[in-house]
Amino acid sequence: MDALVYLIPTSLALGGIGLAAFVWSLRHRQYEDPKGDAERILNPEWDDHPKP
Template structure:
């Protein structure tokens, strides 16, 4: 039972760190994709063929 006194604060701290990191990535615009996958697939400069 004594281990819960260690595990609960550790898990809450790790959860808070993860939440803060996620919020930081949202605020720093790391999920913005102006072209988007739907427009990128139609472009000709992205080609699966090797350069020859």
């Protein structure tokens, strides 16, 4: 049962990372234009260097 001392915090922390990622994406308006983002990935314009 001693393993629980590590496992429970670990599982909570892993879930927490997922939650933090979700909160970040929501705050940064990543769901504003899902259709456009899906299409933009096909655009080769900034393939060689990132958009300034």
